[in-house]
Amino acid sequence: MTYVSADRVSGPSRRAALAGLVGGAGAAVLAGCTSQGARPANAPTPSGARSPQAQAGDPTPGAMTLFKDPAFNFNGLLALGGSGAGSAEVGEVLTAVNAINKAGLSSQTYVETFRKLGDQLMEPPEGSKPDDQTTRFRALRAAQYYGQALFFVLGSDDPGSEEDLYKAGRGAWDKFCDLCDPAPVKANVPYGKTPLPVWFFRPDPSNTRRPTVILTNGSDGQNVDMWTYGVPAALERGWNALVYDGPGQGQLLFVDQVVFTPTWEKVVGPLVDWLSKRSDVDASKIGLTGLSMAGDLAPRAAAFEDRIAALVAMPGCVDPWLGFPAEIRQILTPSKEETNEIWNKEVVPQLPPDAAATMKKRIEPFSIPAMLSAREGKMFTDFYTPARLIQSLKITDVVPRIKMPTLVLDYEDEQFYPGQAQQMFDTLTAPKDYVKLTAAQGAQLHCSPMAPQLHCEVVFDWLQGTLG
Missing domain, CATH: 3.40.50.1820 (Alpha/Beta hydrolase fold, catalytic domain)
Structure with missing residues (x-):
């Protein structure tokens, strides 16, 4: 710990930057995120996922790498970190991590595993009659695990379940609070x-x-x-x-x-x-x-x-706009029509599934049409409006x-x-x-x-x- 008191690119160069973006869209889009689930700037793309062994300069060496993909790893670490406050259990999180890795890491396996864990904790434990304290903290952990599933649900096989999954987590939170x-x-x-x-x-x-x-x-x-x-x-x-x-x-x-x-x-x-x-x-x-x-x-x-x-x-x-990769920021022009034409014709068709899911998640808090499209498994078509909101x-x-x-x-x-x-x-x-x-x-x-x-x-x- 250290403690101390006290141009937009245009013309051909922009087109060249966009060519670079769509050529390596996974790396560009996944290079940053507004809060959870982001890929560190120096992380490899999924096709070149790193080994879980420690590497020089790796911000999550050794046992801190739960998943090869840094986006999932960051969320897993958040869950694990909640253990000290009772909002997770080390054994539950690590068992879920092992199950996901064994099944093959993906949004689908991540969502399925953590949602199932949340559902289990909202039921009484096998072989005992829980008192209020047990029920209370099981509900708190369930809220954590539902939240883990919620973050990746738009990239799963059932993006339309997003609202129901949120409500499950909210129900667990309210049950915890009531007790x-x-x-x-x-x-x-x-x-x-x-x-x-x-x-x-x-x-x-x-x-x-x-x-x-x-x-x-x-x-x-x-x-x-x-x-x-x-x-x-x-x-x-x-x-x-x-x-x-x-x-x-x-x-x-x-x-x-x-x-x-x-x-x-x-x-x-x-x-x-x-x-x-x-x-x-x-x-x-x-x-x-x-x-x-x-x-x-x-x-x-x-x-x-x-x-x-x-x-x-x-x-x-x-x-916060600077939290998006430069290649994404360069899509935005003063013209809504031009911006959305670039987005829909030059960028979206080239986005791999993982990058597309990340963009849906990142944009949804700034655009209801984007959120509703994502729940239908579709990519939003208006990039300009949410981008301007983020800029503001x-x-x-x-x-x-x-x-x-x-x-x-x-x-x-x-x-x-x-x-x-x-x-x-x-x-x-x-x-x-x-x-x-x-x-x-x-x-x-x-x-x-x-x-x-x-x-x-x-x-x-x-x-x-x-x-x-």
Whole structure:
């Protein structure tokens, strides 16, 4: 860990770049991702998948390589990392990994294996009558495994089951929450035409005013990830924790069909309103965290919502569009017609199945037509509209507006937004700290998938020191 205080290409050259893209589409498309399931920039294509043995410079050496394909491997590591918070079981995850590898790694085998594991955990264990604690944590692990299956379902043989699979995971999460003591307060916070579902966790049901952290998820995480990356850490320190689905996330995406918005302060503002009215919240001590792409969303909100007392970006992200490979970004032109012609006639016909599935997954939080097409097994035809929406998430110009103390996290071998955490830290004018989690700690890669406990220690020690 290191700790510090304080042209678009046009004409023939673009055509040449596109030729390179369609010639090696798998590598280009899979080179990055908005949150989970991405391929590190230095990873080989599926046709040249690496050996599971450690290699020089490999960010996941030896036993850290569960799958030869880095996209699946990253998700498997996220599941395994949840074990420390009770949102996974080491033996269950490794047994699933072995079964998938034996059957032949693919989206289909991954989805089938983890969905089956989720289904099993929602039933009583064989040979015993479970008490509430057993049922509770089996449901939490089921939520994790349903989430694992959900991430790859668009590349499976049954992409149309996406909404049902989301609902299975949501049902497991709600069952877990109902059995917590005290159970989180569930509510719907007004937001436009579609309210935001929230889960408000408290150490106890008294009216003691406490610091509260709002936990913001990324572009493809599920509520169970907010448990792994914050809820227990908050409760153990006597804090409240608020988990919610925003536009482009969870219920709002998969059921209500609401995509991301660049004005995230309009999402966080109503949450702060709701919290400020509660007798068990110290409204002067409300912190905001943002995991993965929310390392862009939360800072955007904090720049315009001065009731936030402390901010944590995990990692700092100032331009999610740069998380897409340059070859993909070059498809976008000022003309919607030209852009979509390039996409549909020059790029889509050349995309191999794995790259096509990745693009469907990456674009769906930004385009309902893209999501609905993907569920029918089809590729979306309008690249221009979601690409422009992703571009609009750039926050370089608003970071200097942030006034509250801010912690910027970074990760060694950050594969999605390399360099952006440092850029955010350098641009901040507020009181600020920078922490880089490292491979020496087993905390490398985006969001430290193998070290969420260490991750929470860093974040909540800082929040505790900042807000008391």
